[in-house]
Amino acid sequence: MHYEGNVIRPPSEWNSIILQVTVGCSHNKCTFCGAYKDVDFRIKDEETVSADIGFAAAHCQRQKRVFLADGDVLILSQQRLIQILQGIRQHLPWVTQVTLYGNAKAILSKTTAQLQELKHFGLSRVYMGLESGNDHVLDTIRKGADSAKMIRAAAHVRGAGLFLSVTVLLGIGGTEGSADHARDTGLVISRMQPNQIAALTLMVMENTPLWHAIRNGSFTLPDPAGMLAELQTMVEHINVERSQFHANHASNYLEISCRLPRDKDRILREINVAQQGGKQLRPEHMRRL
């Protein structure tokens, strides 16, 4: 496979064929994200992508899912996306799911009919980074969308019948904005009604503006107790009809994987036990991005 630079995938795509169809992220402004800081966004040429599909056809016959990398592949033109999806369907007929990252801008750049068309050609899931439901935090981290736009984008994905997975980031409000971030994120998630919620815990990379904010004292990362308090507040404020909730990424201090609303009370009890010291947290040296 012709991989270039950092190829990032969602945790749940650990066993997927990673087909890199763009390099970098067209937004590339989020202050906490160092994944593509030195990379100019570029769409990979058709020959390279076709060659990689050919490689997967020969060597990846046990993998049933394809993740289209990098950062926001939904920004590609409709024609190019359909061409890629058709190539996957033709050459990797055993693949049952094709997924990608889409930010609010990219999602809202498609009509409902276009999203439905992508579903028809095999797209099954969109991963969307909300990070926070608090507008001040979203503005500060330069996410490129406010909470109202995030909610509209979520409705657009779900309205097209696609599976929506939303990522939130514990700690991104800093100590100062911690409580507001946690509460508003829970409330916005409730309005987005995603099929899946993934909570990660902020780990700051040295090549990011956020790193410099920590160095100059304008941002303070919550400690593990603060992160647990955020998780607790967030879960308390999430009211969804039916979602998977995962906080089992290697960055998290406390591993949680459950269904909401079914397991809400149990999870809140588990967080409480951890807060009282009755449950082991992941040690700092074992946390990973």
Ligand code: SF4
């Ligand atoms: S949109 Fe995603 S990939 Fe792009 S800079 Fe923000 S967090 Fe990073």
